[in-house]
Amino acid sequence: MSDAYQPQAAHKFSFGLWTISNRGRDPFGEPVRDPLPPNDAVAMLGELGAWGVNLHDNDLVPIDATATERDTIVREFKAAMRDHGVVCPMATVSLFTDPIFKDGAFTANDPQVRAYAIQKTMSAMDLGAELGASTFVLWGGREGTETDACRRPDDAVKRLRDAVNYLCEYNIAQGYQYRFAMEAKPNEPRGDIYMATTGNYLGFIPTLDHPEMVGVNPEVAHETMAGLNFTHAVAQAWDAGKLFHIDLNDQNPGRYDQDFRFGAANPRAAFFLVKFLEDVGYDGPRHFDAHAYRTEDYEGVKAFARGCMRTYLILKEKAARWNADPEIQAIVKAAHGDNAPVGRFSADAARELANRTFDRKTIAARGLAYEQLDQLTTEIILGVR
Ligand code: XLS
Ligand code: MG
Ligand code: MG
Numbered sequence: 001m002s003d004a005y006q007p008q009a010a011h012k013f014s015f016g017l018w019t020i021s022n023r024g025r026d027p028f029g030e031p032v033r034d035p036l037p038p039n040d041a042v043a044m045l046g047e048l049g050a051w052g053v054n055l056h057d058n059d060l061v062p063i064d065a066t067a068t069e070r071d072t073i074v075r076e077f078k079a080a081m082r083d084h085g086v087v088c089p090m091a092t093v094s095l096f097t098d099p100i101f102k103d104g105a106f107t108a109n110d111p112q113v114r115a116y117a118i119q120k121t122m123s124a125m126d127l128g129a130e131l132g133a134s135t136f137v138l139w140g141g142r143e144g145t146e147t148d149a150c151r152r153p154d155d156a157v158k159r160l161r162d163a164v165n166y167l168c169e170y171n172i173a174q175g176y177q178y179r180f181a182m183e184a185k186p187n188e189p190r191g192d193i194y195m196a197t198t199g200n201y202l203g204f205i206p207t208l209d210h211p212e213m214v215g216v217n218p219e220v221a222h223e224t225m226a227g228l229n230f231t232h233a234v235a236q237a238w239d240a241g242k243l244f245h246i247d248l249n250d251q252n253p254g255r256y257d258q259d260f261r262f263g264a265a266n267p268r269a270a271f272f273l274v275k276f277l278e279d280v281g282y283d284g285p286r287h288f289d290a291h292a293y294r295t296e297d298y299e300g301v302k303a304f305a306r307g308c309m310r311t312y313l314i315l316k317e318k319a320a321r322w323n324a325d326p327e328i329q330a331i332v333k334a335a336h337g338d339n340a341p342v343g344r345f346s347a348d349a350a351r352e353l354a355n356r357t358f359d360r361k362t363i364a365a366r367g368l369a370y371e372q373l374d375q376l377t378t379e380i381i382l383g384v385r
Pocket of ligand 2: 221259
């Protein structure tokens, strides 16, 4: 059944293997769904109309697989991708599941753990390159602490820098042409994670040896957990030319990492996010890093995945409607002013500015009609306009 909200390859919707294969395990409860083999997950994504599948190394290849087992798994996975018309735009590495990473990976105190983390990431880069991935995500889930007695936090930053520099060199040496996308999160699974927000990474990236190779992968849930405005973080990343990837899902502020279906918790925030991405012409993957409620069987998982894509497309349509609405645009035009800078500094210009008279009270007294603008926006979102 095709309709206006039917996903197409051009929409670049992707899902992590770990998202639709999520079995509903949580800290208090066992899995509720049977394992979904990776090739079946690819078939499901093809059936749903998704464009891409992303993966951690061990979502596909078990950590203890032999080289022969690995090659067979990869060969069959590539065949499944081909058969179901699904590509692999992004790969990443699990530096958080295995117990060796209990004290961190790139930032761990034990140099053997740090070396193993780099070795594991190089193998994951090999795997992703073989599958055709052009973005490599690094989420440092264990790069943090429960107690800051364990190390100086600036040592952790230095170790992280060393690791990313090493991986950039590997990228060059292998000719992979990956762009790395660093993903921030404030906490969970660690009590505190060092790189807590996208902004932290935007400050870190210019300190690297190859800053042009490294950008960010902001995730709705992660900034929202911290009570931050996600679209503002995305906008800053975009402005810096660093929005290399994005993780879409939903989340209520101040909670554990909920990873809800896109738009499920705050459709209004999702609207402003989609509007931003579409307005600026972001053309990277729209990756859903979310999972179905624990109440669901695999039919529910399909409903979840369809819902993520459908909600994105509905909000995209609403953003276009907002942009085309004459009443809304009239308020925007009257209220927004423009982006004209105050002007270049010069001694003369500064003297002129110092002597200019501003009618402060009149300017301040003017109503901006944002109440009306917001209500019109709400009516578009609620579907009556
Ligand atoms: C966890 C992260 C994780 C990364 C990939 O919260 O979102 O899924 O996106 O390792
Ligand atoms: Mg997450
Ligand atoms: Mg994520």
